[in-house]
Amino acid sequence: MIPSPTTATPESHPDCRADLSQIVALHPALIDGDKEITQSNAVIEYLDLFHGHGIPMIPDDPRQALEARMMADVFDDYVHVQMQRIVGDALRSKEERDPRGVTDAHALMDRSYAWLDLRLQGKQWAACGRFTIADCAAAPALFYGDWVHPMAERFPVLAAYRQRLLTRPSVARVVDEARPYRRFFPLGAPDRD
Secondary structure: OOOOOEOOOOOOOHHHHHHHHHHHOOOOEEEEOOEEEEOHHHHHHHHHHHHOOOOOOOOOOHHHHHHHHHHHHHHHHHHHHHHHHHHHHHHOOHHHOOHHHHHHHHHHHHHHHHHHHHHOOOOOOOEOOEOOHHHHHHHHHHHHHHHHOOOOOOOHHHHHHHHHHHHOHHHHHHHHHOHHHHHHOOOOOOOOO
16 A cells, blocks of 8 residues: 655655655655655656545546547646746846747737637637646646736636636635735735635
8 A cells, every 4th residue: 555645855764865855846746755856747647546435537538538638738838937938038037038039929819828728718718628637737826827827818718718617615715825926926916806
């Protein structure tokens, strides 16, 4: 039997002191016994496989699993990474900024929003007719994505989906717990959400 996953600290796991700094640099990180899992999607899949008691975030049906993973990758690569490029640029000194990179990131987010707006028509969730790993990827991508590249008026289907995500209890909890840190958002957190 696999023990419950834990968060390792140098104090609780002295033998992993050297490895921990390398693992945590690839956040998020999960240490479960001798298993070290990094990256959100892999952590979700691992928890599904070895500690899940509810409906899995990755469907058992291979075709549905493919759809869920594909959509998770779309949100990660075409929304979240682009949003991070824009935010990261704001953290740089003026002489290190990359205006062209920011312009390109906004353009790719715009194209991605348009594609997602069409793809999500008539759907409650991003894939498979239920909440999956795709929605787990979508929540932070669209939460912050809309802050740096607003979607509401031009992409109403996507904006409505984002709003559904924000009302899901697990997502709402994360958003509420992070409220005290909004002042650190380098582009200025909007007075909403």
